[in-house]
Amino acid sequence: MRSFIEQARRAQIIGAAIETIAEHGYANASLARIAKHADISKGVISYHFAGKEELIEQVVTQVFSAIVEEVAPRVTAAPGPREALREHIIAVGEYVLAHRTQLMALSEIINGARSTEGKPLYGISSSEDLYESLELYFASGQDSGVFRHFDRRVMAVTLQSAIDGAFGYWVVHPEHDLAAHMTELADHIDRAVLADPA
Amino acid sequence: MRSFIEQARRAQIIGAAIETIAEHGYANASLARIAKHADISKGVISYHFAGKEELIEQVVTQVFSAIVEEVAPRVTAAPGPREALREHIIAVGEYVLAHRTQLMALSEIINGARSTEGKPLYGISSSEDLYESLELYFASGQDSGVFRHFDRRVMAVTLQSAIDGAFGYWVVHPEHDLAAHMTELADHIDRAVLADPA
Amino acid sequence: MRSFIEQARRAQIIGAAIETIAEHGYANASLARIAKHADISKGVISYHFAGKEELIEQVVTQVFSAIVEEVAPRVTAAPGPREALREHIIAVGEYVLAHRTQLMALSEIINGARSTEGKPLYGISSSEDLYESLELYFASGQDSGVFRHFDRRVMAVTLQSAIDGAFGYWVVHPEHDLAAHMTELADHIDRAVLADPA
Amino acid sequence: MRSFIEQARRAQIIGAAIETIAEHGYANASLARIAKHADISKGVISYHFAGKEELIEQVVTQVFSAIVEEVAPRVTAAPGPREALREHIIAVGEYVLAHRTQLMALSEIINGARSTEGKPLYGISSSEDLYESLELYFASGQDSGVFRHFDRRVMAVTLQSAIDGAFGYWVVHPEHDLAAHMTELADHIDRAVLADPA
DNA sequence: GATGAATGAGTATTCATTCAT
């Protein structure tokens, strides 16, 4: 059981890590820079986290679960798979809009963090859960005849990539209307999954 | 004018860089490791390239132009925008299948290489050309009434992301049938862009 | 605010730098050599100083201000410009005799330290203050009629060069009587500046 | 016996070395840079000179003997030691004015070139000849009673330093009137050496 | 005679981690 002050320190450090990574990129986010940003000594990080790996892992889990926490209930509340799919896209878009820094950090980590042998630590391999949950909507829609037949994994990868890509584009072009982009994307996916009219 | 042996060495080093980056990731691809992989002294790289930046730049341009060289003619040969779009997706998929290592290296560089201030060197911002060329198909199809009206930039970003995502998924899951994936993706896009029947 | 131990380490490193530079010359005084001389790890220097530049800068300011601190009061105490001039030469000579290593290091730095483009970092251009202070004596002596009319900048450059030269000769020929040299030099300068008898 | 073409090549390389050293400083004058400046391959230098040391040595000898060649006859032609001394100063000044680059290179080498152990290669220790020749004038003047009694070595060091200092100042301040400076310096030295009137 | 290629030791600097206080 962690003490309260311990938890507060960890939260503070995680927050500083997020901001530092978002601003300078994963490769340039040394512990020294994160510590400086948090206005604490370098040693504090080592004291509260087993190593850099654990800190990064905490950042990922925290950001990731925050998204799920917000998006999941909205999707669940949708009346059917078609609406759920649309809601998923829109909800993620809104979350991203409101938490740019966190998502930038997450994105940085996902394609920057590597094991000592060079393998991605949080890459696509760790998105299995995500794909599976998307596939549930697809299956449900296909079973009820609303969606046409298609490979669910391919669609899941396509959708997830398109969402990531929208975010990535918006980060580089902040004037881009992300909400409208997501609405358009929802339309495209809708057309791609919908069963042909009899 | 570069001597023949000079060109050969540069090609060898570029090849070694591609393999090293693909295997160990961009961040772990130090000049020392690349040199070791090529079984040459570290200094040779410095001798033939102005710096790491130039080497990476050469890798990017080489891989990138090789793709364009193969894909472009096939797309151009398509009878109409709808076929061109499908051909683009299929052709890229086939190229990627045949040149996994090169594309992995390219992907690594694109989301790993940063300027000293942490900004991506070859990121989305440099994909503008790519987006614009995709938009040309879309515009052509829309003008002829084959494609429905949609935001061309959003569709370009979506398609490109979906292609990248397919590749990324296949890298992690080499048993995944990439060719089939691309065919499916082509179908999805086809449905997303096609004009509604009168 | 620097901690005590921090100050001590910095002083130790500065001391090691002075000795290393004096012994091996500026060009051969790498951080590695300085660290070895101080019997510490290379990283310690980087930890306590922003870079080599800052270390060298500290050496220069420290040695330089130590000289001024000792020489200035003695000169100020002189009854007139003629005596002040003599006292300046004698006092510098005595200081140099007692701090050979430090002065050798200073001299090494002054004509060894270069910017990346090759321009001296602490060269003659930064001696402006020194020349101006010498010119004040000359002006004072000329105004009171003790000194004859001469170009004050030329005399300042000449005097400073002669002092530097005496030091340089003594470094190479340690058996040379530097004190006597300085007394002679004071006589020469005295003759050079004195007004002709009526 | 060196062939004509061999001599020409050596002269070309020496010239390039002089210009490179004068422009970029001794420390930044790598063989690569010198070769580039001469528009020849790096290997050529190694072919014609045993090593960097020999090249530098040749530069020093060449520049140095060129000065002596010009100055010596003018001094020898002077009617007496007093005039010879003045002529020495003026002649050196004029030579320096007309051969700035060569002298800058010489100066760079004198206080930049070091043996592997860090000892100066062309420093004061190698000026013994120069001092001795100056001392001859002084002795001659003292013997004839024109000059007062003073330590000849101290005076030689002083004069030589003052000349070097004038040059160094002029390099940094090219608008400085070097000729006038030398005339003033000649006056100062004259006063310093002259016997007191009976 | 001349060249371009290659080497290996050397440069300053950065960094995650460890540890005594």
Added chain:
DNA sequence: GATGAATGAATACTCATTCAT
């Protein structure tokens, strides 16, 4: 709990020299 200090390996890059062609 927290800190500043220290480490040692790793980074890209430079350079004088050697050598086969």
